[in-house]
Amino acid sequence: MAVALRNLLGHLPRTLLTVGAIAVGLASLIFLWSFNEGLHQNMLGNFQRAIIGSVQIHHEGFFQQPELSGYIRNPQKVTEVLEKNGLNDFSRRLESFGLAASDETTEGVMLIGMDPITEPRVTELEKRIGIGRFLQPEDSYSLILGATTANNLRVKLGDQVIIVGYDRYGVMVAESFTLIGIITSGEMGLDRGMALTSLETLQEMVDMPGQVTTFAINIPQKSIDKSVSALKAQLLDESLEIMPWHVMFPVMKEWVTLHNGFLYLFIGVVLFIVVAGELNTLLLSMLERTREFGVFMAIGTTRQEVAALLITEALFIGILGTITGLILGLITVLLTGVTGIDLSILLGSTSRFYVDPLIYPQLELDRLGITISAILIASVAAGLYPAWRASLLQPAEAIRNG
Amino acid sequence: MTSIIKTHDLHKCYWVGTMPHPALHGINLDIKQGEFAVLAGRSGSGKSTLLNIIGALESADSGSVEVFGQNILEMTQDQRTRFRLHNIGFVFQAYNLIRVFSARENIAYVCQLQGKSKEESLEIANHWLREVEIEHLGYRRPDQLSGGQQQRVAIARALASDPKIILADEPTANLDTQTGRNLIHLMQDLNQRLGTTFLISSHDPDVKEAASRLIKLADGQIVDEWSTIPKTPTSIYSDCPVQNMPFGERVQFMIKRLIRWRRIRKPSKKNRRRS
Numbered sequence: 001m002a003v004a005l006r007n008l009l010g011h012l013p014r015t016l017l018t019v020g021a022i023a024v025g026l027a028s029l030i031f032l033w034s035f036n037e038g039l040h041q042n043m044l045g046n047f048q049r050a051i052i053g054s055v056q057i058h059h060e061g062f063f064q065q066p067e068l069s070g071y072i073r074n075p076q077k078v079t080e081v082l083e084k085n086g087l088n089d090f091s092r093r094l095e096s097f098g099l100a101a102s103d104e105t106t107e108g109v110m111l112i113g114m115d116p117i118t119e120p121r122v123t124e125l126e127k128r129i130g131i132g133r134f135l136q137p138e139d140s141y142s143l144i145l146g147a148t149t150a151n152n153l154r155v156k157l158g159d160q161v162i163i164v165g166y167d168r169y170g171v172m173v174a175e176s177f178t179l180i181g182i183i184t185s186g187e188m189g190l191d192r193g194m195a196l197t198s199l200e201t202l203q204e205m206v207d208m209p210g211q212v213t214t215f216a217i218n219i220p221q222k223s224i225d226k227s228v229s230a231l232k233a234q235l236l237d238e239s240l241e242i243m244p245w246h247v248m249f250p251v252m253k254e255w256v257t258l259h260n261g262f263l264y265l266f267i268g269v270v271l272f273i274v275v276a277g278e279l280n281t282l283l284l285s286m287l288e289r290t291r292e293f294g295v296f297m298a299i300g301t302t303r304q305e306v307a308a309l310l311i312t313e314a315l316f317i318g319i320l321g322t323i324t325g326l327i328l329g330l331i332t333v334l335l336t337g338v339t340g341i342d343l344s345i346l347l348g349s350t351s352r353f354y355v356d357p358l359i360y361p362q363l364e365l366d367r368l369g370i371t372i373s374a375i376l377i378a379s380v381a382a383g384l385y386p387a388w389r390a391s392l393l394q395p396a397e398a399i400r401n402g
Numbered sequence: 403m404t405s406i407i408k409t410h411d412l413h414k415c416y417w418v419g420t421m422p423h424p425a426l427h428g429i430n431l432d433i434k435q436g437e438f439a440v441l442a443g444r445s446g447s448g449k450s451t452l453l454n455i456i457g458a459l460e461s462a463d464s465g466s467v468e469v470f471g472q473n474i475l476e477m478t479q480d481q482r483t484r485f486r487l488h489n490i491g492f493v494f495q496a497y498n499l500i501r502v503f504s505a506r507e508n509i510a511y512v513c514q515l516q517g518k519s520k521e522e523s524l525e526i527a528n529h530w531l532r533e534v535e536i537e538h539l540g541y542r543r544p545d546q547l548s549g550g551q552q553q554r555v556a557i558a559r560a561l562a563s564d565p566k567i568i569l570a571d572e573p574t575a576n577l578d579t580q581t582g583r584n585l586i587h588l589m590q591d592l593n594q595r596l597g598t599t600f601l602i603s604s605h606d607p608d609v610k611e612a613a614s615r616l617i618k619l620a621d622g623q624i625v626d627e628w629s630t631i632p633k634t635p636t637s638i639y640s641d642c643p644v645q646n647m648p649f650g651e652r653v654q655f656m657i658k659r660l661i662r663w664r665r666i667r668k669p670s671k672k673n674r675r676r677s
Contacts, residue, residue, distance in 0.1 A: 003502075003511075295498040297558065298459055300487025300515045365588035396459035396576055399498065 011285065015317065018281040021377060023328055025274045028268055029107050029371045030329025034361035035341065036263050038255050041362055044221065046354035047252055048245050049124040050190055051090070051112075052365035055215035055244050057231070062213055063243060066110075068096050070170040071211045073239060078215055081234045087227060089121040089218035094202045094211065096257065098165035100145065100152035100195055109149060109195035111165060113202025122218045125196070128306040130184030132157045137199050142179035142201070146185045148192035155179055167206040175230025187354060267371070271378045274321075278382035282314055293390050294398025300311050307387040312385020318376050326372065331359050405597055406566060407433035412465035414451055416623075424460070425451040427622040432596045433601055433615075435566070437595045440613035440672050441603040448622040449603035450571050456601065458482040463524045470566070471491055487515055491560025491598075493570035497552040506531060508538035510561045511528040530558035534588060550581035557589065561598065570602040574609055586612045 008015045048054050056063070057078055062070035072078060075092065082090050091114060098111035116135035120126055125144075126134040135142060143161055147154070155161055157179055164174040177197060183190050204210050219227045224244050231242050246253040288294070293306050301309075337360055344357035412429040415422050417673045421452040426448045433439055441449040454460040455467055465476050470489060474482060486492075501506045506527045513523035534554040546554055553573060560568050570589070574582035590612055592602050602609055610616055618626040 003500075006502040027564050291498065292500060295494070295500065298457070298482060298498075299484065299512050300483060300563065302483045304480075394460065396454040399459075399494065 001312055004309050004316060005291075007285075007309075008313055008316055014281060015283065018278055018317050019321045019324060021277045022274050022318065023324035023374060025270045025333060025369065026322060026325025026375045027328035028069075029270055029375070030326070030363070030368065031332045031336075032263060032266065032363065033357065033367045033371060034329075034333040034337070035112065036362045036366050037367070038337075038341075038354065038361040039387045040259070041221065043354045043358055044245075044256070045126075045229075045358065047249075048218070049113065050128070050185065051123055051125065051189065051194070051355060052248060053122045053232070054075065054219040054221070055228060055242065056232075056248065057215040057217070057240055057242050059225065060239050060241050061240060063248060066095050066213070067207055068166065068208065068227075071208065072214050072215070075210075075212050075215075076336055077175050078239070078240070081231060082215070082217065085227065085230055085234070087217055087219060087231075091115055091118040091122040091127065092206065092212040093214040093216060094206070096165055096202075096206065098163050098195065100153060100327070101164060102155045103160040105152065106372045107149050107152050107193075109145075109163075109193055111163060111195050111197070111202065113199040115199045125183070128183050128185040128190060129154045129181040130176075130177070132181030134181060135268060137197050137198075139180065140201055141175060141177050142197060144179040144181040144183060144194075144196040144212060145179060146191040146194040147182050149181045149194065150179070150311065157182070161195075163205075165206060168208055168211075173207075175204055177201075177307065180387050227363045235349055243284075247363065258286040260359065263351070265376070271374055274375060275378045275382045276380055277348050278314065278317060278385045279385060282310060282383055282386040282388075285313075286310060286390050290398045290401065292325055293393050294400075297393065297395040298399065303393075306393075307391040310387035310390055311380060311383045314387075315376075315380050318379025319385075320377065322372055322375055325375070330363075333363050336361050337363075339359070404435045405432050405468055406435045407431065407601065408466075408468040409456070410466045410468075412452070412467065413463045414448075414455065414460075417481075422493045424606065426455070429619075429622070429624060430463070431617065431624065433599065435599055436593070436597045438590060438600045438612065438614040439602070439617060440610055440615070441617050441619060442610050442613075443607065443619035447620055449617040451622075453569050453571050453601065453603045455489065457492060458486050459492075462497075473570060484641045485514070487563060489565055489567065491563060493560050493568060493569045493573045495552070495572035495575045495628050495647070497544065497549070497556045497576075499552055499555055499559070499671060501544050504541050504543055505536065505547065505551075505558075508544070508555055509559045511564045512559055517561055522591055524578050525600060526562055527558070530562050531555075531593070533561070548581075553577060553581075553585055554588065557592070560673060561592065561596075565598070567599045567601065568605075570600065572604055572606075574604065574606045585609050588609040614652070 057072070059070040059161055060071050072312050083087070094113040096111050098109050100107045100109045114135070116139065119135075125348070129144065132144070133145065143163070145155070150156070152225060153161065159179050161177050162174055164179055167173050183194065185191055199212070200303065218243070228242055235242070296306055297303070335345050340358040340360045342358055343355070409429050412426050416562055417422045417423070422499040426608065429448075429452060430439040431452075441452060455462050456469065456528050456598040458469075458477065462475055465475075469485075470484070472600045474485060477485060480674060499505075506524060509527035509530055510520070513526050514520060518526070521525035528537065528540065534557055536551055536554050539547060544555070547555065557568075561579060568589075573589070573647065574585055577585060586608055589600055589602075601611075615633065616627060617624055
């Protein structure tokens with residue numbers, strides 16, 4: 001071990017260069033992982049807080065066919081179980097298809113009646129209203145439309161919009177609403193085809209007092225699956241479907257998986273560069289020291305000890321590079337985690353695809369562990385070939401030709 | 403005196419592509435304990451190859467090499483390494499010290515390989531630095547030492563493992579005349595005081611002059627050898643390959659040897675055309 005250290009210190013510039021390459025590689029990986037995690041958390045958080053929440057509870061089949069006949073039969077029990085599990089951030093909704101009509105035209109909409117007090121615990125719709133305001137508890141027959149829908153209907157704040165729908169018996173109903181807000185999120189899913197009103201108003205319109213079709217719940221990302229299992233076990237109601245966001249919109253999860261796949265590919269490339277760089281250095285070092293290895297063997301060092309010497313050198317380089325890279329990476333993540341990374345040049349001032357222009361990298365400890373292990377293993381692996389080559393040297397030939 | 407190195411019909415040929423380059427051709431050698439033997443001969447005569455094979459650094463194509471009664475050609479690589487560690491010390495022409503170690507550490511390293519503790523190894527290193535008269539330079543690295551000083555460290559390193567044999571390949575070749583002479587005296591002194599056998603390959607006249615036994619090699623064969631070691635009356639012919647021959651055969655052998663010697667010294671026209 002002392003010999004390996006001496007050798008590394010004896011060739012300090014080369015050692016530092018290799019350590020630096022590993023450190024920069026690891027720091028880049030740590031930063032990329034953190035940025036990626038921050039981006040995903042931001043995107044998935046925004047997606048869930050836009051309208052759907054983390055988990056929704058409906059009557060069986062309602063998600064596929066949202067008709068008022070599919071209302072939740074026992075909303076009180078659902079409320080009790082949610083509260084019992086400490087899931088207090090939930091909002092009750094009544095959802096149905098409808099038709100929005102202005103003086104000039106009509107547009108199909110998803111009509112959502114929501115509680116103005118509890119809804120902000122689940123979604124951030126309030127923040128996405130660019131024109132006008134969000135619903136207030138005292139509002140009655142007030143309406144919020146998406147920007148595209150409002151534009152298509154050619155209506156502005158304060159205008160009257162007729163909403164035509166069906167009550168739970170299938171009878172057509174129509175009411176006049178006052179437009180109080182327009183959603184300008186930049187997301188097509190929100191800006192087009194969305195009509196929001198208060199829960200009480202919609203219940204009154206469709207003659208379903210006290211009834212709801214949906215519970216939208218906000219649960220921390222890591223607890224979603226655990227909470228869903230707990231709810232399923234405690235509700236014991238086959239007429240209910242408890243759906244986490246990724247079941248409702250699997251494409252989002254697939255997108256994240258695909259994005260992670262690209263990152264794994266990138267990690268592979270970085271690891272290859274680290275291995276190739278270190279292999280090159282160690283191989284050069286080995287070739288330069290051929291005579292020295294010959295002398296080591298001549299004076300009594302075994303082939304295994306010579307190989308172990310090179311592997312130890314590789315391990316030292318790997319450990320030094322890992323420590324340096326870890327420090328560099330953590331500093332970068334901590335700094336950018338405070339200031340955020342402004343992507344407005346790429347995304348514009350408004351968010352696109354549920355991504356905010358300012359991304360805050362987040363470090364995941366399990367990924368940090370995997371990255372560090374991968375770099376260390378790659379470093380040692382890079383030392384194996386030179387070590388094997390050195391162990392095959394013939395002392396006399398190595399001294400003669402080295 | 404006891405034989406410690408015996409070679410029998412040793413052959414070695416190097417190959418450069420498909421071209422054979424014979425290095426040793428039927429070497430029979432017997433080195434006794436305590437000898438200060440010198441292998442002399444021109445470059446390419448096979449001195450270094452013979453030394454390397456005796457030192458278990460290289461293999462021979464055929465024949466046998468017995469060192470302390472063990473045929474080293476039959477040993478595995480690891481067995482040879484261990485054998486070298488405990489029995490043979492090496493001194494190289496280019497010193498070949500480990501450059502990242504100080505003089506003291508270069509010497510102590512061998513002892514540590516033998517399993518001695520660091521403290522004991524450094525004690526031994528100090529002892530040998532005193533023996534080779536450079537104790538004050540122990541903390542210097544090889545690049546801070548002159549050629550002669552480096553070679554003294556190399557000798558100390560060779561002796562530190564307490565070997566019975568020191569094999570030195572052209573130890574004075576890179577040194578000036580006076581430093582070379584000093585080194586020869588040092589080796590002679592160690593040989594006489596400690597009884598360590600020295601087998602040195604050299605074409606330095608000073609080394610040859612110091613030899614107790616001179617073995618001349620040419621084209622991979624021993625062409626001449628003599629010894630200054632006085633032999634007891636009972637063993638006066640013990641080293642002579644013709645000791646048991648009848649008188650007539652002895653004369654015939656000597657004539658053949660003389661003819662071969664002349665051929666090597668002055669090749670015939672036919673041989674010159676061939677070469």
